[in-house]
Amino acid sequence: MAFLQAVAKKGETSTKRRSLLPYLLLLPGMVWLIFFFLLPILTLVSTSTKTPGLGIGEFDQTYRFANFWDALVNSHTQFLRSFVYAGIATFAALLIAYPLAYAIAFKSGRWKNVLLVLVVAPFFTSFILRTIAWKQILGGQGIGFKALVWLHIVGADSHVTASTFAVIAGLTYNFLPFMTLPLYSSLERIDPRTMEASGDLYANALTTFRKVTLPLSMPGVVAGTLLTFIPAAGDYVNAEILGNPNTKMIGNVINSRYLQIVDYPTAAALSFTLMVAILIVVTLYIRKAGTEDLV
Amino acid sequence: MGDASTSAKGDLKLSNLTKSFGDFIAVDNLDLVIPEGSFFALLGPSGCGKTTTLRMIAGLEEPTAGSIHVGATDITYERPYKRPVNTVFQNYALFPHLSIFENVAFGLRRRGIKDVKEQVDKVLDLVELPHLAERKPNQLSGGQQQRIAVARAIVNRPALLLLDEPLGALDLKLRRQMQIELKWIQTEIGLTFVHVTHDQEEAMTMADTIAVMNEGRIEQMGSPADLYDNPKTTFVANFLGQSNLIKGSIESNGADSLVVNLFGQKIGVPRARSSAKDSSILVGIRPEKLRILPEGEATHGNILPGGVISDVSYIGVSTQYQVEMPWGQELMVFEQNDDGIAPLDKGDRVTLSWEPIFTFGLDGREDATAGSEVHVDEEE
Numbered sequence: 085m086a087f088l089q090a091v092a093k094k095g096e097t098s099t100k101r102r103s104l105l106p107y108l109l110l111l112p113g114m115v116w117l118i119f120f121f122l123l124p125i126l127t128l129v130s131t132s133t134k135t136p137g138l139g140i141g142e143f144d145q146t147y148r149f150a151n152f153w154d155a156l157v158n159s160h161t162q163f164l165r166s167f168v169y170a171g172i173a174t175f176a177a178l179l180i181a182y183p184l185a186y187a188i189a190f191k192s193g194r195w196k197n198v199l200l201v202l203v204v205a206p207f208f209t210s211f212i213l214r215t216i217a218w219k220q221i222l223g224g225q226g227i228g229f230k231a232l233v234w235l236h237i238v239g240a241d242s243h244v245t246a247s248t249f250a251v252i253a254g255l256t257y258n259f260l261p262f263m264t265l266p267l268y269s270s271l272e273r274i275d276p277r278t279m280e281a282s283g284d285l286y287a288n289a290l291t292t293f294r295k296v297t298l299p300l301s302m303p304g305v306v307a308g309t310l311l312t313f314i315p316a317a318g319d320y321v322n323a324e325i326l327g328n329p330n331t332k333m334i335g336n337v338i339n340s341r342y343l344q345i346v347d348y349p350t351a352a353a354l355s356f357t358l359m360v361a362i363l364i365v366v367t368l369y370i371r372k373a374g375t376e377d378l379v
Numbered sequence: 380m381g382d383a384s385t386s387a388k389g390d391l392k393l394s395n396l397t398k399s400f401g402d403f404i405a406v407d408n409l410d411l412v413i414p415e416g417s418f419f420a421l422l423g424p425s426g427c428g429k430t431t432t433l434r435m436i437a438g439l440e441e442p443t444a445g446s447i448h449v450g451a452t453d454i455t456y457e458r459p460y461k462r463p464v465n466t467v468f469q470n471y472a473l474f475p476h477l478s479i480f481e482n483v484a485f486g487l488r489r490r491g492i493k494d495v496k497e498q499v500d501k502v503l504d505l506v507e508l509p510h511l512a513e514r515k516p517n518q519l520s521g522g523q524q525q526r527i528a529v530a531r532a533i534v535n536r537p538a539l540l541l542l543d544e545p546l547g548a549l550d551l552k553l554r555r556q557m558q559i560e561l562k563w564i565q566t567e568i569g570l571t572f573v574h575v576t577h578d579q580e581e582a583m584t585m586a587d588t589i590a591v592m593n594e595g596r597i598e599q600m601g602s603p604a605d606l607y608d609n610p611k612t613t614f615v616a617n618f619l620g621q622s623n624l625i626k627g628s629i630e631s632n633g634a635d636s637l638v639v640n641l642f643g644q645k646i647g648v649p650r651a652r653s654s655a656k657d658s659s660i661l662v663g664i665r666p667e668k669l670r671i672l673p674e675g676e677a678t679h680g681n682i683l684p685g686g687v688i689s690d691v692s693y694i695g696v697s698t699q700y701q702v703e704m705p706w707g708q709e710l711m712v713f714e715q716n717d718d719g720i721a722p723l724d725k726g727d728r729v730t731l732s733w734e735p736i737f738t739f740g741l742d743g744r745e746d747a748t749a750g751s752e753v754h755v756d757e758e759e
Binding site: 282 | 466
């Protein structure tokens, strides 16, 4: 009897230990999140309602919520522009990445891994360097510009850099891998036999794509568009390097408020608003895409 | 749509059908007629070309040469979605994002059929799963998915239903049950079924006609009983069931029967059942046709004395013996446990005998082991 109790007790402690394990595993991540996400967010929120103090860079907490209103009144153009640019860039990236991911997943044979490495290869150099390179490429002597002229998309005497086109092109280019990889991974998971079955059941190639391939790749489409749209909406590097004063995005405003004007409260208010706005857009989008069993 | 998908009917005819992948010839100059309404099995080991043949009929592979006709309609280069052919895929390939109802309705909707609901309900009744219509495929068991895969194909009433190892993913018991159901469905709706399998028992249970394929060619074609009783090659003799093949030489050639010398013993082989080309012959006897008796007991028919039992396995309905013959070869004997006599023991000296009419003769120059090393359960 005592033996049985001992066994039962041993079982108890081991289930107890097992029930603690998930929390132990969560601990490092939680600590990280508290220090590098939660605390900065709280600092950000508290900074956003401060007003200038006596010296430069000194601010007092006065709970001035009108900071948000002022910031929006002054920067709503850039705000809207950010979302429009990010939206167009996301759509363009989807149009480019889908055929690319499709080809890698289904048509590349033994080149698959090489092609995947090539998709990621741009990450081996710095984001800023690559964006500066685009300035050269789209500049008057660059091959990108010459190609556009040759294709009669732009006139030989026009400017491509320092334009809306250049900023959106830069955004599209820079976030393309974030679109391609999730698309690839969800396309690659599709059993090619389901596509054969579709053809076998009287669907031509286009119908097979519409009714089978695309719906089955929706998790990748949603993940890819989110991974592209979110960083693109907050980006300032592309607008800084490839744009002009009339293509400034909200990231540029935050950047200059923070570093040049040293207006921390406004920068914080804009950052927080941007975060909330993205959250709302993304929530609406996921609702609409209706993929509850996503990612 | 006035294309072949609805109009073509009749026998399936493959003429000189060839498919090569680089240097590898998967299907080698195949000629085959599959009569309308039959249950036809393409049986063979992995890599014998049976699946490639099926995929060419479905339009999923393009033949290197040759042609495919359904009735008078040439469908050799027709697009898959324009063929009067539907396929039950190996792992069913149901559409995971669609409900069972929409899976089954898929083909009907693509062809713009009007009474979709009625037809889908009818075929779901046929496979006895009408209550699952609103489920998703991953909520179904393997056997249920298999039936839905069949329903999704037959709802279109194709001239030809192709089944690619349709039962391979099911466990043994379910497989037996589905064999009977598939056969019943085929009889019920009267479509032509072309069934690809590596499982000889599956082929023999269901098919009217079996074509045994090996290395891209058809070794032999016939009814299950005909193939079993009269194999024409060592591959067929070994792949379909088991065979004892003993090397011998023909000593005299009678009107009805050959006299063959098997390591000194003279035995008779019906002339009509021998495909030996010259005096060199492989004499074949199925293990259940052999009688096994303790040495010295009187027997009749063809007799091979001097055997020693090297292994005994008792498996309920029968006992399987391995008997080592004086020339070193091991023969297999299956004996029904219906006589109330205790099985013989290992080491016992025995005489084997059988009725001459059960003997078949094969070309003595063939490889006696062809087809025997192929493991029946391997997946393709």
